[in-house]
Amino acid sequence: MLRSPSDMTCCEAAAAIRQASVSPLELVDSLLERIDALDGEIEAFCFVDRENARRRAIELGNEAARGIIRGPLHGVPFVAKDLFYTRGIPTEAGSKVLKGHTSSFDATAVARLNQAGGILLGKTHTTEFAILDPAPTRNPWNYEHTPGGSSSGSAAAVAAHMAPLALATQTGGSTLRPAAYCGVVGFKPSFGRVSLHGVLPLTWCMDHVGFIARDVADVAVALQVTAGFDPADPASANVDVPDFRSLIPMAKPPIFGRVRHAFFDDADPEVLMALGEATTRLSRSGASIRDVRLPESFTAIHAAQHVAGDVETAEVHSGLYALYSELYRPKAREAIEVGFLVPAELYLRAQRIRQQFRSDMNEMLEPFDALILPTANAPAPKHLVSVGDWKFQSPWSSAGLPSISIPCGLSSARLPLAIQLVGGAFSEPSLLAAAAWCESVLGRLPPPPLSASP
Amino acid sequence: MRKYEHGRNRGNLSYLFDLACVLEVEIFFEEMEAGGADKSSRQLTGVPASNLVASAAKPDPLAKRETLEQVPCGAMPAADQRLKETMTVDDKDQAAQLHASADELLERMLATAARRFGAERAEALRPAIAELAASAAQVRSYRLGLGDRPGFYLNAKV
Numbered sequence: 001m002l003r004s005p006s007d008m009t010c011c012e013a014a015a016a017i018r019q020a021s022v023s024p025l026e027l028v029d030s031l032l033e034r035i036d037a038l039d040g041e042i043e044a045f046c047f048v049d050r051e052n053a054r055r056r057a058i059e060l061g062n063e064a065a066r067g068i069i070r071g072p073l074h075g076v077p078f079v080a081k082d083l084f085y086t087r088g089i090p091t092e093a094g095s096k097v098l099k100g101h102t103s104s105f106d107a108t109a110v111a112r113l114n115q116a117g118g119i120l121l122g123k124t125h126t127t128e129f130a131i132l133d134p135a136p137t138r139n140p141w142n143y144e145h146t147p148g149g150s151s152s153g154s155a156a157a158v159a160a161h162m163a164p165l166a167l168a169t170q171t172g173g174s175t176l177r178p179a180a181y182c183g184v185v186g187f188k189p190s191f192g193r194v195s196l197h198g199v200l201p202l203t204w205c206m207d208h209v210g211f212i213a214r215d216v217a218d219v220a221v222a223l224q225v226t227a228g229f230d231p232a233d234p235a236s237a238n239v240d241v242p243d244f245r246s247l248i249p250m251a252k253p254p255i256f257g258r259v260r261h262a263f264f265d266d267a268d269p270e271v272l273m274a275l276g277e278a279t280t281r282l283s284r285s286g287a288s289i290r291d292v293r294l295p296e297s298f299t300a301i302h303a304a305q306h307v308a309g310d311v312e313t314a315e316v317h318s319g320l321y322a323l324y325s326e327l328y329r330p331k332a333r334e335a336i337e338v339g340f341l342v343p344a345e346l347y348l349r350a351q352r353i354r355q356q357f358r359s360d361m362n363e364m365l366e367p368f369d370a371l372i373l374p375t376a377n378a379p380a381p382k383h384l385v386s387v388g389d390w391k392f393q394s395p396w397s398s399a400g401l402p403s404i405s406i407p408c409g410l411s412s413a414r415l416p417l418a419i420q421l422v423g424g425a426f427s428e429p430s431l432l433a434a435a436a437w438c439e440s441v442l443g444r445l446p447p448p449p450l451s452a453s454p
Numbered sequence: 455m456r457k458y459e460h461g462r463n464r465g466n467l468s469y470l471f472d473l474a475c476v477l478e479v480e481i482f483f484e485e486m487e488a489g490g491a492d493k494s495s496r497q498l499t500g501v502p503a504s505n506l507v508a509s510a511a512k513p514d515p516l517a518k519r520e521t522l523e524q525v526p527c528g529a530m531p532a533a534d535q536r537l538k539e540t541m542t543v544d545d546k547d548q549a550a551q552l553h554a555s556a557d558e559l560l561e562r563m564l565a566t567a568a569r570r571f572g573a574e575r576a577e578a579l580r581p582a583i584a585e586l587a588a589s590a591a592q593v594r595s596y597r598l599g600l601g602d603r604p605g606f607y608l609n610a611k612v
Contacts, residue, residue, distance in 0.1 A: 303592035310586060337571060338582045341563040346590045352598050 005030040007447070010076050010164045010218040014117075017064050017075040024057035024064070024075030024119065031077055031121060035162045038450060041143060043136040044157035046082050048122040049089055053077065056119045072221050074117030078165040081154050082123040083130060084110050085198035089120075093200050094128045094135055096327040097320055107198025108233065109167055109209050109226045116225035121163055124153025127387055130174060130202040131313065133329035134387055139181060140448040141415050145380040148178030149387030151212065155182040158212045159448055165222055168210040171202045171309065173376075173393025175210025176405040176420060181380035181388065183407045183416030183445045185435075187211045187219035190426045191400025192237030194223070195230030203312035204235070205351065206305065206397050215444070216406065216436040220244045223428065239426060247433035253286035254369040254434040256421075262294055266391065268378035274417040275374050278408040278442060282372075285441045289372065295360035297353060298395065304353035305398040311347045314339025358399040362424045365401075369434040370421035375405040379415035396422045404435045407445045416445060548595075556591035560584050 005027045008016065016022040032050060039045050060075045085091050085103035092098040110120065125135035130150040137152040139145040140160040147156040151168035155178030158166050168175040170188045179186025187210060194209040201207055211222040224244050230236040258279060264272070283289050314321075317328075317336045325333060365371060377389050396403040403422045411417055419438065423431030563583045567576035576583075 297596075300592055300596040303589035303596075306586060306589035307593050334579060334582045337567070337575075337579055338563075338586050340570065341566045341583065342586065342590060343559075343562075346593050349596075349598070350593045353593060353596055356598060 004034075004161075006034045006161045008164060009214050010073060010078075010221060011215075013076050013164060014073055014221075017061075018069060020064070023061045024077075025054065025061050027075065028053050028057040028077055028119060028121065031162060034160070035122075038140075038160050039162060042138050042140055042156050042160055042162075044124050044147075044153040044160065044162060045079070045122045046092065046094070046125050046153065047090055049120060052089075053119050053121050060117060060119065069117065071116030071225060073113060073165075073225060075119065076117065076165065077119040077121040077163055078113055078167065078222075079121050079124050079154060079157050079163040080107075080110055080167040081151050081169055082126050083169055083200040084123075084167055085200075086110055086120060086123065089123065091123070091200070093130070094126045094133075095329070095332070097129075097324045103198070105198060108195035108230045110198070112226045112228075113165075113167070113222070118165075118225075124151070124157050124166060126150050127152065128329045128332045129200065129317070130169060130171060131335050132331035132387065134384055136384075138384065139380050139415075140450060141183060141380070142382075142413075144384075145382050145415060146181065146384050146387055148181035148376075148380060150174040151178050151210065152387065154212050155179050155184060155186065158182070158184045158214060160450060161447060164213060165218060166212040168212050169199060169202070170208045170210045170393070170397050171206045172305070172397055173388075173390035175208070175212060176393045176403060176418075177376050177388055177390060179212050180375035180405045180407070180418035180420075181416065183410075183418075183448065184212055184214050185216055185219055185404065185406050185439075186375075187213075187216075187223070187404040187432075187435075188397065188402060189223055189227065189428055190237070190402045192235055192239075193402070193426065193428070194226050195228075195233040195236045197230055197232035197236075201312075201316045203309050203316065205312060205354070206309060206400070208397060208400075216404070216432060216439050217245070217248075219404070220248070220432045220436075223432075237426070242429055244428050244432055247429045248436045249440075250433045250437045253288070254430075254437055255288045255367065256282070256290070256370055256372040256434070257292035257365065257368040258289050259294060259371060259373045260291055262298060266377045266389070267374060270411050271374045271376070271378055271417060274409050274411075275372075275419060278419050278438075279372065282438060282441055287437075287441075290368075292364065292368075292371070295357065295364055297357040297360050300353050301357045301395045301398055302391065304350040304357070305394055307342055307346055307350040308354060308398075310335055310339035311342045311350075312339070354398050357395070358401070358425070361396075361399050361401060361422075365422070365424040365427075369430050370423045373420050373422070375418040375420040379411045379413065379417055392420065399425075401425055402428050402431050404431060406435055406439050406442070408442050410445070414449075552591055552595055555594060556584075556588045559590050559594075560587040563587055 005022050013027055083093050084107040087106045090102050125137045127133055127135050127150040135152040137147050137156045139147040140156055151174050154166035154168040157163045159182035175188045176186040188208045196207055211219040213219045228241045229238045279289050314336045321336050376392050381388055401422055405418045405420050407416050408419045409417050421435050564576055567579055
């Protein structure tokens with residue numbers, strides 16, 4: 001049976017466009033059809049940029065026909081979380097405070113995907129300002145469950161084959177957790193690797209651009225075209241951009257450090273069983289897996305992130321909050337208000353703990369390709385009132401380390417489960433190679449059982 | 455002051471010690487291993503000036519995981535109970551200190567909230583403030599060295 005173009009991954013679609021076996025317009029139309037059929041219930045999108053996407057698809061299709069290829073994503077559609085500025089179309093961050101706000105420029109990440117030939121298909125729902133008040137989005141695997149958050153729409157759109165690639169963000173666990181809950185790949189590179197210029201901040205020190213796609217190769221391509229120093233972002237790292245796929249496929253199986261203590265007491269037995277099964281399969285295929293202990297500074301990292309994060313969120317919002325406090329939803333308002341109350345020396349101490357943890361982790365990770373642990377403590381919770389527990393993802397965000405989530409199976413309730421790999425700072429080539437290796441051993445999940453397939 | 459900051463002039467250790475006692479801050483000592491000019495072999499320790507001698511040889515009970523991970527405070531009775539069941543005597547002293555620290559921060563933050571947002575709103579925020587105060591107390595109790603004067607890794611190479 002012929003697959004619908006909407007089922008293609010980014011790399012498959014880009015290759016098909018280069019070989020003229022599918023046109024960008026066919027691809028866009030196939031995704032729009034899918035959105036029309038499904039998004040009434042899933043609600044991943046807050047804005048579908050139908051006309052512009054079709055117009056650009058025609059333009060890129062004409063270029064491809066003449067042999068002009070702008071970049072690795074020529075003709076490939078993507079979506080962006082509604083925190084990313086997009087010129088001419090609204091960026092509202094899921095909030096009444098920004099109702100009707102349209103920016104005059106594209107976020108650097110959006111601009112770079114466009115330069116690589118990408119087609120912005122629309123904007124996806126986020127929790128309000130990436131804080132905790134949930135988006136309306138449902139989990140494509142089961143509409144009664146949360147897709148996770150804050151990048152709720154990005155994960156759901158990719159999982160439901162309404163887009164092959166999504167821009168997301170992560171400050172705690174906002175890219176990897178929704179990706180895990182929705183059965184897709186979520187990847188957050190090192191702090192500073194991808195510019196945050198034009199991305200509405202949640203904090204100054206822990207925000208990251210993230211990517212959600214259906215396989216590791218796709219998030220690697222997305223990183224390749226978006227990475228690199230950007231003078232417009234003061235936190236952008238002035239480091240070389242290597243070939244992120246240079247180590248794929250790996251010359252020899254990866255070496256993993258396995259974490260089985262600390263926050264593991266909070267994990268659902270099914271999650272631990274899935275991790276056990278996954279590590280057994282990985283080691284049977286040649287991976288070396290050694291138990292490791294997290295450094296002492298781990299014991300204070302959640303507290304440090306809580307303190308530093310709330311203070312910075314309060315500072316980020318202080319101007320808007322002074323004018324529109326009553327328009328904020330309850331959890332956002334609460335997070336902002338309590339952030340104003342922290343004594344300054346404890347904020348600074350929290351920052352030093354984060355720095356300590358980062359340096360301890362980099363040292364600990366030295367002998368390994370990556371740390372391996374579950375992405376989340378449980379599958380997607382059954383409700384839409386919260387977006388799940390961030391504890392398993394947030395320490396690595398706090399330390400600015402790259403992390404990636406790949407699906408590893410389904411729970412007894414047929415919800416996706418995932419493993420998480422964490423690498424040292426700026427170790428993306430080896431982290432992505434290890435993830436691709438795991439993906440090849442663990443296989444892919446089938447798509448979610450959605451009835452509305454066209 | 456600058457000449458001391460830059461290390462051109464040495465300060466007097468006993469003066470530093472008196473100063474630290476008055477300011478209730480910690481003094482940090484660099485312990486160089488024999489012949490260890492190597493940065494990686496350098497160790498930094500910090501101890502409160504007021505009990506420098508007494509605590510120098512004692513392991514730090516605050517560094518114990520149980521104490522740090524389960525910060526008891528008014529808003530978390532269940533965690534408090536679990537903690538009591540599993541603690542050693544030493545842990546209990548430290549946990550009590552942490553408890554007091556969290557409660558003190560909670561009161562201080564509630565007072566600030568009342569001034570800033572009014573008494574009613576402050577009361578509504580109490581659970582969130584209590585959680586944050588527990589985190590802040592944990593941050594306050596965590597012992598840090600001076601490290602390599604880490605910044606916030608803007609443009610940082612590793």
